[in-house]
Amino acid sequence: MNFENTLAFAQALDQADPLRELRQDFLFPQQNGKPFIYLCGNSLGLQPKAAREVLNEQLNNWQNYAVEGWFEGKTPWMFYHKELKKLMAPLVGASPAEVCPMNTLTVNLHLLLVSFYKPKPGKYKIIMEAGAFPSDQYAIESQVRFHGYDPKAAIIEVAPREGEYILRTEDIINAIAESGNEIALVLFGGVNYFTGQWFDMEAITKAGHAVDAIVGFDLAHAAGNVPVQLHAWNIDFACWCSYKYQNSGPGGISGIFVHEKHFSDSSLNRFAGWWGYQEQQRFKMEKGFVPEAGADGWQVSCTQVMPMALYYASLQSFEKAGFINPLREKSKTLTAYLFFIINEVNMVLEMEQYKIITPTNEADRGAQVSIIAKEKGKEVFEQLVANNVLGDWREPNVIRLSPVPLYNSFEDVFETGALLLEISKKILVK
Structure with a gap:
């Protein structure tokens, strides 16, 4: 044009x-x-007009049903997250079973790393972008130390070439290949928060899998912004906040993705909580964690109804637009x-x-x-x-x-x- x-x-x-x-x-x-001419949706999206209405609906449910709101009303809280899953999935190229709204971004990153960062002698390193958002850097450093490794030895950062600002895909792939036998995890942002670069997620995933590494992404700046295809690209896991391009309000609820190929893997560690327990048996309060099928099995605490309501209000705008x-x-x-x-x-x-x-x-x-x-x-x-x-x-x-x-x-x-x-x-x- x-x-x-x-x-x-x-x-x-x-x-x-x-x-x-x-x-x-x-x-x-x-x-x-x-x-204002508002050009800061990369940091905090605008408030949807529907947010107040949807939030008031849930406040009314709390008023009218109190504890019975978990099972009564038009949107019982026990199953409210399922309404969001249907709208979240098209934004990230997944099935509803592969996504779940829960917690906040870095909390979810830690929970997913419990499952998907599985270091062992000789294969314990994590490769990531240099200049990743600080929260990701801190999370990775702490996970590495938790497993008894030195972050300086365990974390490989791929930086742009001298005089350049963006990463070349071939440099990322070469870095993965060069340290391949030592890499346990490849973890990148989908879109870099500083430069706005959208990484070639499919190519990075293929390179990671070629060296038998798990591949995950932080989609804080990608979900709701660019058309990612998490399932088709065979990405193992991802998480994102929803308050940037998805307009769910400050500190809004996060989302996770777990590829369905991992659903039946009983060897995966989890930091479990009762809301991840199988749904039909949850209120029997029995010992022995049995996860709910799909991404829902990574839940820990019960549904955060009010943050979910705000997220739901924004997701309706995406549905109205025809999604991504x-x-x-x-x-x-x-x-x-x-x-x-x-x-x-x-x-x-x-x-x-x-x-x-x-x-x-x-x-x-x-x-x-x-x-x-x-x-x-x-x-x-x-x-x-x-x-x-x-x-x-x-x-x-x-x-x-x-x-x-x-x-x-x-x-x-x-x-x-x-x-x-x-x-x-x-x-x-x-």
């Missing part, structure tokens, strides 16, 4: 957008009586337009003030665009926020902007570019 840096062009794209009405399903924060594929098509164009607009700003400024470090190939990125602001970046960012454009700032000099197809428009992107140029002209001449 030949883009144009005009308001009329952006509005024409919005008019032709079959998903444009979804924007009306969300609440935008305001400043000085004016809504229509959103992905819009996202590719929306993000490409942001690339174009940023480059237009640089052209007018006659310098590369804003260096894009997100992959240029649309197959290697999601909705996020990360830019290095070479001069006075923090000041530029603060002026964007002061003028109702809200992205986020990452030290030392990166601004992340994420046009989310559920609620962002092409006009949002155009207006952001116009403001960025205006601010830059003022700040950079000082």
